[in-house]
Amino acid sequence: MTRFWVCFPAALLLTLMIAFSCESSALCEANRPNSSFASDNVSYYFASDSGNYLSPDNQITINIDNNGRATVQVRLHAKAYYPTGIGDQIEIPVPYPQDRVTVTSVSVSNAAQAAYNTVGTKDKTTIQVKIPGSPEEVYVEAVYAVNDVYDGKENKHSFRLLLSSFTTEISVNLMTGNRESWINRKSIELSPTSSEDTYFLINEEVLPFAVYLVLSNVNPQIIELSLGMEAAPYGLEMMPLYALAVSLIPAIFFLLLANITRFINSRRRVGVVVLAYRNLHRRLGRLFLTLIGVSIPSMLLVQILVQNTLSQKMLGPGSTRGEWYIALILIVVILIGGFQVFNTVFSSVLERIRELGVMKAIGFNPSYIFKMIMAESAIIGIIAGLLGSLLAAMLAILSAQIFYGLSLPNTVYTEIISNSFGETNLGNPFVRNSAIAMALLIVTSAVLTYLWPSEYEGHASFFMVLSFQLFLILVRPTDPFTVSRLVELAPSLLENILVGVLFTVILSIAAGSYVAYQAGKIEPSEAMRHV
Amino acid sequence: MSKYIIEAIDVKKNYSVMGMRIAALDNINLGFAPGEFTAIMGPSGSGKTTLLNLITGLERPTSGQIFFEGRDITDAQEKELTELRRRKIGLVFQMYNLIPVLSALENVELPTIASDLPKDEARKRALDLLERVGLKERLNNKPVELSGGEQQRVAIARALINDPSIVVADEPTGNVDTDTGLKLIKLLSELKRERSVTIILTTHDRVVADHADRIVRMRDGKIQE
Numbered sequence: 001m002t003r004f005w006v007c008f009p010a011a012l013l014l015t016l017m018i019a020f021s022c023e024s025s026a027l028c029e030a031n032r033p034n035s036s037f038a039s040d041n042v043s044y045y046f047a048s049d050s051g052n053y054l055s056p057d058n059q060i061t062i063n064i065d066n067n068g069r070a071t072v073q074v075r076l077h078a079k080a081y082y083p084t085g086i087g088d089q090i091e092i093p094v095p096y097p098q099d100r101v102t103v104t105s106v107s108v109s110n111a112a113q114a115a116y117n118t119v120g121t122k123d124k125t126t127i128q129v130k131i132p133g134s135p136e137e138v139y140v141e142a143v144y145a146v147n148d149v150y151d152g153k154e155n156k157h158s159f160r161l162l163l164s165s166f167t168t169e170i171s172v173n174l175m176t177g178n179r180e181s182w183i184n185r186k187s188i189e190l191s192p193t194s195s196e197d198t199y200f201l202i203n204e205e206v207l208p209f210a211v212y213l214v215l216s217n218v219n220p221q222i223i224e225l226s227l228g229m230e231a232a233p234y235g236l237e238m239m240p241l242y243a244l245a246v247s248l249i250p251a252i253f254f255l256l257l258a259n260i261t262r263f264i265n266s267r268r269r270v271g272v273v274v275l276a277y278r279n280l281h282r283r284l285g286r287l288f289l290t291l292i293g294v295s296i297p298s299m300l301l302v303q304i305l306v307q308n309t310l311s312q313k314m315l316g317p318g319s320t321r322g323e324w325y326i327a328l329i330l331i332v333v334i335l336i337g338g339f340q341v342f343n344t345v346f347s348s349v350l351e352r353i354r355e356l357g358v359m360k361a362i363g364f365n366p367s368y369i370f371k372m373i374m375a376e377s378a379i380i381g382i383i384a385g386l387l388g389s390l391l392a393a394m395l396a397i398l399s400a401q402i403f404y405g406l407s408l409p410n411t412v413y414t415e416i417i418s419n420s421f422g423e424t425n426l427g428n429p430f431v432r433n434s435a436i437a438m439a440l441l442i443v444t445s446a447v448l449t450y451l452w453p454s455e456y457e458g459h460a461s462f463f464m465v466l467s468f469q470l471f472l473i474l475v476r477p478t479d480p481f482t483v484s485r486l487v488e489l490a491p492s493l494l495e496n497i498l499v500g501v502l503f504t505v506i507l508s509i510a511a512g513s514y515v516a517y518q519a520g521k522i523e524p525s526e527a528m529r530h531v
Numbered sequence: 532m533s534k535y536i537i538e539a540i541d542v543k544k545n546y547s548v549m550g551m552r553i554a555a556l557d558n559i560n561l562g563f564a565p566g567e568f569t570a571i572m573g574p575s576g577s578g579k580t581t582l583l584n585l586i587t588g589l590e591r592p593t594s595g596q597i598f599f600e601g602r603d604i605t606d607a608q609e610k611e612l613t614e615l616r617r618r619k620i621g622l623v624f625q626m627y628n629l630i631p632v633l634s635a636l637e638n639v640e641l642p643t644i645a646s647d648l649p650k651d652e653a654r655k656r657a658l659d660l661l662e663r664v665g666l667k668e669r670l671n672n673k674p675v676e677l678s679g680g681e682q683q684r685v686a687i688a689r690a691l692i693n694d695p696s697i698v699v700a701d702e703p704t705g706n707v708d709t710d711t712g713l714k715l716i717k718l719l720s721e722l723k724r725e726r727s728v729t730i731i732l733t734t735h736d737r738v739v740a741d742h743a744d745r746i747v748r749m750r751d752g753k754i755q756e
Contacts, residue, residue: 355630362641362642363618
């Protein structure tokens with residue numbers, strides 16, 4: 001233990017230091033203009049991977065001249081997406097009668113967070129349209145708030161628009177589902193209003209992951225769009241708990257293994273469990289193969305369960321896999337996992353049939369042999385179940401984010417996917433620094449592991465540090481909403497994992513029981529003739 | 532009450548191999564007195580091991596009777612036989628048959644788990660025995676880390692841990708060189724004197740058998756005393 005507790009905090013500290021320096025340099029670089037967007041229409045969808053890199057003076061300025069030519073300047077780390085390429089200076093054709101459009105500038109401050117991912121953050125987004133020569137100033141104030149009311153199966157989210165003295169048409173698009181295909185895109189046409197404030201309550205079953213506004217038929221000379229929002233607090237406090245929790249899994253596994261081994265070796269006397277553990281440990285290579293084999297089915301199961309939990313909560317009912325599907329998976333799980341355990345236990349019994357014969361000859365009852373083999377199966381089940389279930393839950397959460405675009409922790413993965421049309425990430429300071437950080441940190445932990453080469457504690461610290469780093473790098477700071485949502489989902493997710501583990505253990509025990517029973521009945525005189 | 536600790540009366544044992552009946556033991560009448568060191572000699576296939584298996588209850592005779600301390604164990608239940616081997620009989624095998632995942636000390640202690648000996652007592656006995664057989668320094672070594680002679684000494688210590696009245700050794704010297712074999716036999720006869728334990732061993736080594744109080748010769752399943 002001591003080595004571990006020296007090793008781990010040291011590595012952790014180093015990790016944090018390097019990570020901090022990388023993040024801050026990424027932040028600095030983020031403030032210079034490095035991205036922009038293209039459009040063929042005056043509807044803009046501003047989106048960002050994460051709002052945390054916003055500085056208060058991020059802005060997009062669009063100049064449209066009398067010929068309907070527009071130039072856009074973007075000072076925004078967060079990216080503005082439109083389904084075409086991204087460049088520094090672009091031209092936008094304006095679909096209005098040219099003699100009537102003299103838009104001089106459109107500036108959007110902190111648009112990204114406002115347009116994307118804001119839903120539920122209770123932030124206020126103000127769109128200001130100013131018409132020069134007219135005494136009026138037009139404000140569109142959109143207040144997004146999540147109703148935290150879950151009435152059993154469906155969640156209702158309200159979306160309120162406050163329109164004041166608006167003279168044009170505005171449509172609000174709510175996007176749910178997959179970000180790439182923009183499924184469930186919903187357009188709501190709002191009629192021009194009088195000078196009175198208008199509230200819209202849009203009850204959506206499904207929480208939109210992005211909202212964008214389209215202004216059309218604009219007739220003013222100058223449009224100034226300003227979307228105001230506080231930049232999200234940045235720093236360690238935003239470190240997702242999720243990343244920490246997930247990164248600890250392999251480390252906890254090895255830590256447990258280290259302590260179990262220590263505990264077992266310190267026993268004054270060997271017993272059923274000790275014998276079983278040692279027998280498994282003696283064939284470590286095969287144990288690993290078996291664990292993989294047995295954990296894959298549990299992964300299948302838990303992946304489906306967690307996916308169901310996530311999509312039920314986030315995409316709404318009807319998005320989950322049916323019971324027949326789970327039943328099918330269960331059958332596959334039972335077949336593969338059961339066979340794996342059976343095969344392993346069976347061959348390990350065959351291999352030491354002589355040993356078992358000796359044990360019976362020197363006075364052990366069949367029930368003792370039975371218990372010993374059962375303990376082996378149970379150990380396989382517990383370890384494989386834990387490994388498989390935790391891994392599957394992790395993957396399911398990640399994939400939910402990637403493929404459903406749900407507001408779970410933003411990762412580099414999503415950025416890479418988002419940028420698949422156009423920009424590469426090589427120039428992205430965050431990614432670049434992350435790569436440097438990762439290289440540095442792997443070296444660090446390798447050195448630490450070398451300095452304290454204790455079998456499992458070395459593994460534990462290495463994996464703890466490595467996984468922590470990986471997730472520090474992959475998972476960016478995220479908004480509190482995401483964390484709270486995960487916290488809210490945690491009981492269901494834990495339940496799913498528990499189901500996976502329990503199921504695997506029961507399966508293992510069931511598969512091992514026949515072999516254990518047969519092993520108990522071994523004839524010692526016959527068994528000892530085996531070489 | 533018989534004067535023998537183990538007695539075989541008219542014991543026959545047949546095996547059937549591919550439908551053919553093979554007589555492994557033919558009309559054996561043999562008794563072992565308490566505290567006696569008996570060596571059973573004979574070539575391979577003469578039925579030595581079968582005889583040992585029968586008197587330790589690992590196999591049952593085709594006909595005849597076996598008495599252990601005056602009690603007929605011929606038709607005893609499996610459970611009783613297990614109990615008998617656990618409390619009264621120490622077994623030593625040609626292939627040592629130690630449990631590979633356990634250290635020397637743990638191997639010696641192993642039978643005490645079955646016999647429910649308190650663990651402090653078990654530890655004390657095991658340490659004493661290992662010291663007695665000269666393996667005090669190798670307590671925590673696993674069987675693979677021990678030489679053949681050392682492994683057999685661990686096996687002898689294991690056989691004695693439950694304080695049996697009889698030690699049955701099937702070719703204990705069969706897998707070690709002559710010198711080591713002689714040392715093992717000397718150790719066994721010393722232990723026999725110290726603990727007044729009955730020893731039955733099989734061997735086909737004349738020199739080994741010479742250390743015994745009594746030599747029983749076997750050939751083709753018959754005794755040629």
